[in-house]
Amino acid sequence: MKVEVGTIQAARLHGPEAPGTGTLRAMELRDIPAVGSMFTRIFRKREYKAGDDLQKYIETIFFGSPLYSPERGSVVYDDGTGGIGSVILALPMEFSVQGRPTVAKLLCAFMSEGKAGAHGAACIARAMRAAKQDMCFSDNLSPVSADHGVAGGGIVLPIQSLDWRRSFHPLKAWALMIGRQAPLLRSRVVMGLLAVVDRILRQRRPGMKSGAPGGCATRAIDPAAFVDCAEPMLQRFAVRPVWSRNEFNWLVAVAGLNRTLGELLCREVLDEGGRVIGAYLYFGKAGEMATVLNIVCEAGRELDVTTQMFHSLDAEGYALAVGSAQPFLMNAISRQRWLSFHHRGYFCMVTRHADLKDAAQRNDIYVGGLASESWSRLLTDF
Template sequence: MAPAAESALKHPPELSGTPAGEGKSRPHTGTVRAMERSDLPVVADLFTRTFRKNNQKTDSQLAGYLETVFFGSPLYTPDVGSLVHLSETSAIDSAILAMPIEYSVHGRPVTARVLCAFMAEGKSGAAGAARLARMLRAARQDFCFSDNASPVSADHWVAGGGHVLPVQSLEWHRTFRPAAAALHMARRKVKLLGKLPLQGLARAVDRFVRRSRTSFAAVPHDGIRSAPVSPQQFMEQARLMMGRFSVHPVFSKAEFDWLIAAAKLNTSLGELQCCSITDAQGKIIGCYLYFGADGRNAVVMNVFCHERQEAAVVSQLFADFDNLGYASAQGMAQPFLIQAVLRQRHLVHKHTGYFCLVTRHADLKEAAIGDGFYAGGLASESWSRLLHDF
């Protein structure tokens, strides 16, 4: 998340020289330590001042949400959590909010750390942020990444031996109903428009546009079908399809259940839903998970499919959203899907943040810059309310 979005160290205690566990004595001033629950009100205020400069007061729910996201994961320990820097007066002047996600790297489990916010305040905060940034050296990292880094942050990643993934740094946006999509976007920017009864006019314009330009309608492959499934069914299908990648999220039941529960708190994007896609013989060839609100924008979190089924799955994905009446849809670009996505009409790619990673493992690095890497959606920060609320 801007202005900086990158991940932290695997072993913060080695940097501060002090045990990071909660309940232990706090380190001396001017050092880094693991974030503790008692820090949350201060960190919430720092987050608001850093990223929501127009807000005069911190949202009363923010500290509780930070606790849910950054202390609630079944993978959480102080050694893989968030970090704070203490000034000479023992005040928190900079922080990295990070959460763990388990990945499989060529069959071995690795706990990745995903940074969801990097914030600093004042001169001491700048010094603290510099110290935190120096931790992001590839030689020290098992696996750290961000999917929403700013240009300045991306430069720091590269300087520290990291990599920027160009495809994953893009979002695709597909329009089905241009008037409704424009109205939804305008209402996000101008709250007053939400009180005006403009939906009927947008529907009338879209009916005319879609009759005159039939390419706005999404066409599925012959014989391909889809149906809603439970999150548990989606998880089981996704695990099978992720086998094509040498680096991919594990989605253990405990972690996946927690991710689903945490993602559902982001009601601003609509309802979290899962679908399965089958071919003419009834064989499951793909599945996807997305947020959707009636008549608005569908936000795709994850798409999986078997090899050589990309075109059929992507076509059905967009046909589903069109049939359900969505104005538009968006999702993170993925190398294995990009050729199928590019076949769509009325689609553009936008850059909103850099996907950056650092690792000391050569095989993970090779997979990331090649075709054997899958990340994003639930296995990232894309579902977090920190990107949309507060």
């Protein structure tokens, strides 16, 4: 479960509804073994303690951000007997909202166990109601969780709830998408056979290839340089990431730990005069999939930038490219052949600020993959 919240103050809970006395408090380093084991039981259905790798990763992600402080971090429900019944993992991220800096929280997993956990989960949910939050969002909620978010004063953003998928080699792309459920399809022999058929199909149907816009070109840059391209291009959005150099460099570093998705790469797009008009940041797993995290461009150049991006990814040999939908790009990417949209999970935002809510409903907002859980090893590993 992914959500964004503002500061949650630790609160002592009393009353007949509580099965004892419990506390909502900031997660501490000593909680990591219990939290990691709960994650393993709930999300991986395995009954054993969290390994050292998972525990170290939780510490790195949820205690290592340059924006971290206890009041901005994850929250646990301490049941009063030394146990943790419920937890929500949270990552602070700084946004600009109508020009004012706002530190929000990206909630990456919401877990509970037993009666105390159910009560703790309810306490956490109440603490996150819109009236108490500066900014709270998630791009991967289940229908039930999204309904709870709306009931608490949140809003659902339909376009941001979608992923796009652009197939360059459709049979191989299909095998990659369902490979987790059918690992045999991802074997070297099967993938090799599918690649042969794809080559034949691409020869017979040239429309499967992604054409290039006239005069545009792509140039590799270091991912750390992406923020220099992005900063002026994001000024048109009322709500956007701030990406201070410290925060951005940390995000790039921790995203790069996810080797399952491949290498973290960046490209800038130049027009016919050699001027930079856009850039994109993505994971590239050679010969397989490109996972696009962020696309930025000058206003009015969306079609040129995305067309050049797809052309470049095709030329680099990827069978499939995937990314999260953004309203300002919908017209441009929808013109691609062999592109489809899929519901990933509900994007829900909770805030007490009317101007933020209004900007989000008008789609005057930029989020992107770095401000999501899509780069996290919690989704792909362990």
